[in-house]
Amino acid sequence: MTAQSPAQTTAPVSRLKTGAEFLESLKDGRRIWIGNRKLDTVFDEPGLRKGAELMAETFDDQFKPEFADATTYTDPATGELSSRAWQVPRSPEELRDRRKIIEYSSLKTGGTFGRPSDLSPGIVAGLMAYLPTFQKKKSLIDGCNPDFAENIEAYMEFGRKTNLTASESLAGPQTDRSNPKAAEAAFLRVKKATKDGIYVSGAKTVGSIAAQANDIFFTNLGGLTTTPPEACIWGAVPIASDGITMISREMVSQPGASKFDHPVASMGEEADQFIVFDNVFVPKERIFNLGDPDGMSWYGPVCAFAHWHVLTRLTVKSELFVGAGHMVLDILGTGKIPAVQQMLGELVQYQQTLRAFVTAAEAKASYTEAGVLVPEVGMLTAGRLYSIQEYPRIIHILQELCGQGLVMRFGKDAFESPEIGHYLNDLLPGHGVSAMQKEHLMNFIWDMTSGALAGRVALFENVNSSPAPRLRARLYEEVDRAKFVDQVKTLAGMDW
CATH class of the missing domain: 2.40.110.10 (Butyryl-CoA Dehydrogenase, subunit A, domain 2)
Structure with missing residues (x-):
């Protein structure tokens, strides 16, 4: 052997x-x-x-x-x-x-x-x-x-x-x-x-x-x-x-x-x-x-992967918004209030819709002349349009869920101060969390929605995705409507 x-x-x-x-x-x-x-x-x-x-x-x-x-x-x-x-x-x-x-x-x-x-x-x-x-x-x-x-x-x-x-x-x-x-x-x-x-x-x-x-x-x-x-x-x-x-x-x-x-x-x-x-x-x-x-006019097809990136990134960020919003309801004890539940529901709707656009763009992907699989551009454009139209409202909802928590924020030094820290720790606790833990979440949401960095990001999202009128123009150019016309003619019995 x-x-x-x-x-x-x-x-x-x-x-x-x-x-x-x-x-x-x-x-x-x-x-x-x-x-x-x-x-x-x-x-x-x-x-x-x-x-x-x-x-x-x-x-x-x-x-x-x-x-x-x-x-x-x-x-x-x-x-x-x-x-x-x-x-x-x-x-x-x-x-x-x-x-x-x-x-x-x-x-x-x-x-x-x-x-x-x-x-x-x-x-x-x-x-x-x-x-x-x-x-x-x-x-x-x-x-x-x-x-x-x-x-x-x-x-x-x-x-x-x-x-x-x-x-x-x-x-x-x-x-x-x-x-x-x-x-x-x-x-x-x-x-x-x-x-x-x-x-x-x-x-x-x-x-x-x-x-x-x-x-x-x-x-x-x-x-x-x-x-x-x-x-x-x-x-x-x-x-x-x-x-x-x-x-x-x-x-x-x-x-x-x-x-x-x-x-x-x-x-x-x-x-x-x-x-x-x-x-x-x-x-x-x-x-x-x-x-x-003519080579310049290929910008749209060539940038399909970049636009897929934009939509996917916004989807991930929307999931962070939902997670942060859910935590706010937990630490403020507001989760049983119907109006507050509906506000969080809007965040979830935004997240689910963006994820659906990403999924649909990939499901409808097609092969190019070089054998590369590219996400469907109509879904990418519609998804980016939806994302920037709703983004300001989503930010506002998350801010509103926090209430005064974003207005009255205190740094770590204040909480650790021997002279004033005990006031903050004793008087600002959340539901099942310490005042510092509640403040940590509010600081995160401030950075994502309200600070200078958040302001720059919000402006960038609109510019980066292209303004809404331009995206609507792209939808007009990109989405083939002939099938929909044929459906109307068939249903209505139009033979012209």
Whole structure:
């Protein structure tokens, strides 16, 4: 009898990055200004530093068993362990698996990072979904002739292999809307084309996490079929590229606060950046469209995964609203009041409806020309429209459930003060919880609904999802109504 050797198992090659490696990658000489102050590094501003450190935790979580399934997958083509952020779904199971990292990052940040590091890869996946279309396209700018399809595939592989964090900025600066020339003036434009790449100048805005990312993935917002050829660009460059300057909006988080006083705002933030491109070189290998107005009109289909991300994140946040609202009823002893039950019921209705939109978008997903499974865009658009219409009311309901608890808030120092703490502890207890425990919940809800960070997030949700009129216009364009017309004609006996 021949002895059998124990089976040899080899761990797959890992393409994951640690939190320390991510933070180290941000020390690259990037140019960031806040007010009149130029930062030496992103870590010199507490809000940016804390936000980067929170992002670093998401990298470390990849190595923890409890988060591994949500954050990582084994790439089927290479067998390498990779971040789910760079997974391109080609089956219903893979689509559901890809959603896990969206739900993970949304919960990790309390939904306050509208563009966490797993969002931008979704746009690259959207380009991959229409690879045959981009394969047929050619540069319409003389002097530079990139292979768009080859570049898209290479960038997806580059992102996966390096566990890349990329910011995306599609919107242009806010200018005089009555003058089309004023809006066009701020577009990113090709200033010079060479065989090795192009030089671009202009600006992008609402560059969320740009200061805390490795790359910037950019275009001029799609659907602009009248955009001049020199402004028709899709591309990506390192955020520390020569000629890129970031001007940060003011910080709205509370990075120096205790976790008790500001459970969410103390985690830092994704600080939106106004990004100036001053003769920035974009290598030929990092260009995905150049000079083709029709390529710009693919914004909607290409960004389907990003819009799925937005809707999923809002769904996760709605679940936090329901959980917090339920806890308020418990600690205030108001759960048996019919009117209060109905208010919580509205929060549940919002959450259930958003979850239904996500489920329906995935159930109605379809394969693209490249064999990529993409959520149904009509459901995504309708879900985002519902979410932003109801969001202000949902916030108001949660605030109303808390009553004076949000108006009269006290920090940990006050509770621990030997002179006044006993008053607060003795006179402000909740139902079955201490006064401090009740206050901790109120502080969480303040951060999610009422503080400066919450105000910025509420404004961002509306801008990020697109204003309601634009979403209604998209529904008009995206949803095929021919079947519904046929049903009316059949029922009514119309033969015309």
